[in-house]
Amino acid sequence: MVRTVSPSSVSDPASPWEPAGKRARQRELKRQAVLQTAARLFNERGFHATSLDDIAERLNVSKPTLYYYVENKDQILLECVKIALDLMQEGIGEVRAAGGSAVDQLRACMRIYSGVVMQDFGMCVIRIGEDPLPEPLKTELRRLKATIDGQFRSLVEEGVAEGSLAPCNPKMAAFVLAGALSWIGRWYRPDGDLTPDQIADQAIELLLGGVIRRPAPAAEAPEAAATKGKTA
Structure with a gap:
């Protein structure tokens, strides 16, 4: 005799695929x-010396797997x-939205800048730069960098105006500050003696x-201080 099973008594098989959102x-x-x-790897070996095979090997995947996530090395x-x-x-x-004095904002922005250049992606900006990229990608990156430079210049101008910074050329000051902080990304080592906060x-x-x-400041002479007190 053939046993029949009611459709209502059969549960749906568990799907081996995750929900779309989770995927x-x-x-x-x-x-x-x-x-x-x-x-x-770019930071360790250089851009040109690193291949997609190297990246795939470090990730324990095949090279074709990478193409599911990225188009090429330039991208x-x-x-x-x-x-x-x-x-x-x-x-x-x-920082700019929070407000405050220009010099306090400048300090906070410098801390953010130095913190980023000590991370993998930030070091990539400093050590590899834009040169390996073709146009128009190179132009796009220059535009992004110019926006950050403009913020530093504005803060220097505001600091001079409020008297918290000495009179200077804002363009030159911004270049010097950003250039010095950028160089941290070249010599910083995670296993070094100083932490990122200490370096910043x-x-x-x-x-x-x-x-x-x-x-x-020279200490005020007692006679001058006494005289000043009598004439006040």
Whole structure:
């Protein structure tokens, strides 16, 4: 006798595919892993000396798998650099929106800038730069960099106007400050003696305070102080 089963008593088989939303999140996580790994290899070996095979090997995947997340090596470099510049722009934008004195804002923006160049994507901006990229990608990156430079110039101008910064050429000052902070991305090592916060603190103090020791104000002579007290 053939046993029949009522349709209502049969449960649907579990789907081996994740819901669309979860698949999209997982894909983005894997894409970020590709970019992070690529940035680290670019920083270690250089852009031209790093191949897609190297990136795939570091990630324990096949080279064809990478093409599901990125188009080519140029696109990877563009994305890595854009992530760093976006982090800078976002952080500086938040500082500007919060307000405060120009010198305090300048310090906060310098801290954000130095913090980013000590991360994988930020180091990629400094160590690899825009030169390997073809046009028009190179022009797009220059535009993003110019926006950040403009914020530094504005802060210097505001600081001079409010009296918290010495009179100077804002363009030159912005170039010097950003250039010095950028160079951190070339020599910084995660296993070094100083933490990123310590490096940022010391760099900012040196750039804004200088290295020349200034003489302490001369103590006022007792006779002058007494005379000043009588005439006040």
